[in-house]
Amino acid sequence: MHTQTLVIIPAFNEEKTIEEVILQVKQVGFKNILVVDDGSTDKTRLVAQNSGARVLSHLINIGLGGALATGFDFAREKNFNFAITMDADGQHLPSDALEIEKALKTNCGDLVIGSRIDSLWKKYKKRFVINFLSNIFTYILSGLWVSDSQSGLRGLNKNALEKIKPTQSGYEVSSEIIILAKANKIKVWEIPINAIYSKYSLEKGQKIQNAFNVFRKLLLN
């Protein structure tokens, strides 16, 4: 059943966590795992290949948006019915990816977003604030309210894959996907997921300083 689904994991210098993430994703039953190595300078590519994932490598570091766009291109090219994107830092539970897949298969939405808002509110207040501000900006630009616009765990069915072709290269892609979904009349659905932030993933994730950059780029392009 999982053969119609491609799990896309964008990764930039994630040699410490990528193996465990891939193994866990395999463990819950996903067969097709694509790691988009975004110009890593460490052993991410090698570790991912040895863990049994298909790896596409960018020659240079483009950013999260570029890595996701490559993943979506691959999913379209290989005719997958569903694509699920997942962070490489281990903050998402593979069981939540299964829930996303279930929601896609039962047609809850064309774009299913895993919302971390509950666990952020309970455990990571600073993150909650960054996310809330991002949600407001995403709402202003898209006209669609999403409770976790910056979530990296999301699923797309074929319809969404055909219509959502992001052009932003950095973190701003998360908001862009929602803007494109709304513009293309794609049904968006949210399901609650857990967020497991280690010290490692907190250091690697989006910073509040980055928020200004994200919105400048979204406004200018």
Next chain:
Amino acid sequence: MILFQIFFIIFFLYLTVKTIYKRDFLPKALFFWILVFLGGAFLLVFPEFSSKVAKVFGIGRGADIVLYLGTILSFFLIYKLYLKIEKLEKKLDLLARKLSLKGKH
């Protein structure tokens, strides 16, 4: 003619000659830069010309209008450069993405 004028006239002429001989520019850009450099040299030789132009625009001193125009030109060039860099970045990103999909890397 004071030393300041002589120094900058030589500098502008040097830039003009260098630009022509280097052949790095497309004709349009070459024309633009030569105009800027020779224009600068001209204003240094005939500073009273800038005063006349300044009066037409209701600006007190010739040096002021040169400063204003210089500032506007700098902003314009920074803006053009910004757009160009963004465009280049996009092209480079696309190239890296296409190569990865073709398994060339």
